[in-house]
Amino acid sequence: MKKMNIVLLALLLGGCAQWGVEPWERDLLAKPAMQLVSDPLEAGLDDHIYFSKEASSGGASFGGGGCGCN
Amino acid sequence: MQLTKQRPSIAGLLAAASCSLLNQGVSASEDDKWQVETAVLLYSEKDRVDAVEPVISATRGFAGDSTLTIKFASDTLTGASPSGASISDVPQTFTRPSGKGDYVTPAGELPLDDTFKDSRGAVSVQYKFPLDRRTRLSTGLAFSKEYDYTSMALNATIARDFNNKNTTISAGFAYAEDTIDPEGGIPIAFAAMAPAGSEQARDGIEEDKTTTDLLIGVTQVINRQTLMQFNYSYSRAEGYLTDPFKILSLVDGVSGTTLDYLYEQRPQERVKHSLYWKTKYHQLGGNTIDVSYRYLWDDWDISSHTVDFRYRMPFAERHYIEPHLRYYSQDQADFYQTFLVTGSPLPNHASADSRLGSYEGITLGAKYGYRINEGSEFNMRVEYYEQTGDGSDRTIGVARGLFPDLEAVIVQLGYSFSF
Numbered sequence: 001m002k003k004m005n006i007v008l009l010a011l012l013l014g015g016c017a018q019w020g021v022e023p024w025e026r027d028l029l030a031k032p033a034m035q036l037v038s039d040p041l042e043a044g045l046d047d048h049i050y051f052s053k054e055a056s057s058g059g060a061s062f063g064g065g066g067c068g069c070n
Numbered sequence: 071m072q073l074t075k076q077r078p079s080i081a082g083l084l085a086a087a088s089c090s091l092l093n094q095g096v097s098a099s100e101d102d103k104w105q106v107e108t109a110v111l112l113y114s115e116k117d118r119v120d121a122v123e124p125v126i127s128a129t130r131g132f133a134g135d136s137t138l139t140i141k142f143a144s145d146t147l148t149g150a151s152p153s154g155a156s157i158s159d160v161p162q163t164f165t166r167p168s169g170k171g172d173y174v175t176p177a178g179e180l181p182l183d184d185t186f187k188d189s190r191g192a193v194s195v196q197y198k199f200p201l202d203r204r205t206r207l208s209t210g211l212a213f214s215k216e217y218d219y220t221s222m223a224l225n226a227t228i229a230r231d232f233n234n235k236n237t238t239i240s241a242g243f244a245y246a247e248d249t250i251d252p253e254g255g256i257p258i259a260f261a262a263m264a265p266a267g268s269e270q271a272r273d274g275i276e277e278d279k280t281t282t283d284l285l286i287g288v289t290q291v292i293n294r295q296t297l298m299q300f301n302y303s304y305s306r307a308e309g310y311l312t313d314p315f316k317i318l319s320l321v322d323g324v325s326g327t328t329l330d331y332l333y334e335q336r337p338q339e340r341v342k343h344s345l346y347w348k349t350k351y352h353q354l355g356g357n358t359i360d361v362s363y364r365y366l367w368d369d370w371d372i373s374s375h376t377v378d379f380r381y382r383m384p385f386a387e388r389h390y391i392e393p394h395l396r397y398y399s400q401d402q403a404d405f406y407q408t409f410l411v412t413g414s415p416l417p418n419h420a421s422a423d424s425r426l427g428s429y430e431g432i433t434l435g436a437k438y439g440y441r442i443n444e445g446s447e448f449n450m451r452v453e454y455y456e457q458t459g460d461g462s463d464r465t466i467g468v469a470r471g472l473f474p475d476l477e478a479v480i481v482q483l484g485y486s487f488s489f
Contacts, residue, residue, distance in 0.1 A: 020236025059346035059364040
């Protein structure tokens with residue numbers, strides 16, 4: 001099983017190796033607007049709103065919580 | 071100078087994946103400088119809840135590529151929220167949670183519990199540091215307190231880069247312990263609501279719940295313009311998952327006349343899973359697309375789809391405008407019912423909380439941002455959020471169990487700076 005996991009991981013990483021850029025091609029990816037979470041405060045406030053109003057939470061990061069939201 | 075691309079073998083790649091740190095997420099701050107982000111959220115539902123939530127977060131970088139983030143948030147809620155009771159053709163009287171008074175909902179109107187007014191304070195600390203040249207650890211603690219609710223949580227995530235920093239694999243763990251001590255105590259499952267002034271039998275004064283979250287994810291640079299993320303998360307909540315303020319109407323099976331209001335009861339455990347995919351795409355013209363999709367399912371039979379789309383358009387060098395569209399759709403929990411009917415045996419679990427029902431949600435809005443200088447920005451967003459019931463409405467005689475459609479306006483002002 002462990003061996004299989006290693007093979008799977010190697011395949012995954014090997015597959016991923018088809019993509020990507022060289023270090024000097026990171027100009028656009030380095031921009032603030034291209035960060036995965038470009039506005040963490042807004043993301044946190046949205047998580048709080050939708051956690052309080054919907055039966056789903058998390059996905060992008062941990063599921064949130066910490067309130068007995070009405 | 072060697073600028074030609076070399077594609078080594080897979081084995082070579084694995085061996086050569088000793089690349090330096092990938093600074094993703096919040097860009098790392100400079101040493102000895104605080105990057106401060108502030109925002110205030112104004113959330114207002116039509117005829118229901120109003121919330122004000124100021125939040126401040128400060129991040130500082132240290133030598134050795136570590137960062138510390140401290141965040142404070144508080145919120146104040148006022149207004150009314152659906153109690154779970156059905157609409158009736160006669161005025162309905164409900165006992166307040168304290169048992170010391172009551173309120174009346176006019177005939178034909180949705181019963182809203184207007185007693186809640188709550189304020190909450192939350193603080194969290196997150197510390198990120200490298201373990202080696204391509205591995206980072208992020209650890210955090212969080213605490214929040216409101217009038218009847220206390221939550222403590224901790225988390226840890228490890229992330230490791232491969233393929234010349236183009237692939238990042240992360241694995242995280244979070245654990246939370248919450249305590250609720252509601253006004254009036256914990257109601258007994260399916261107990262009838264006692265009239266104001268008379269004794270309401272209770273099941274103690276407080277209850278606990280624990281939540282364990284696991285998350286594994288892959289982030290992949292596709293090309294110079296495209297970044298992708300794929301996550302799987304698992305979450306298990308155990309303990310008191312019932313809402314102590316929510317009730318169900320017990321109605322006559324023929325006439326629909328309300329005979330009683332019963333306190334709801336949910337299972338003691340909920341396990342949910344989600345798959346999440348996100349893509350960021352930088353158009354050569356300068357605009358960026360941020361699109362994500364989440365599929366979530368759980369053992370309460372709830373499943374949901376969430377699609378989120380943002381399109382950032384910079385203009386006049388320092389400004390941007392960002393339209394935002396979010397679509398959400400949810401299938402109801404297997405124990406969701408808009409009301410209970412006399413004659414049939416009581417189920418093990420039942421709730422009329424609309425958040426467990428079937429509905430669709432749409433958020434539509436836009437954000438405007440102005441970059442004052444490096445590290446300093448003002449932004450503002452205005453959004454409209456709407457929930458519409460999706461076929462779980464039920465009518466017997468005069469009892470109408472309708473999904474309480476929701477309309478809300480979200481306004482957020484933000485300002486960030488460094489010093």
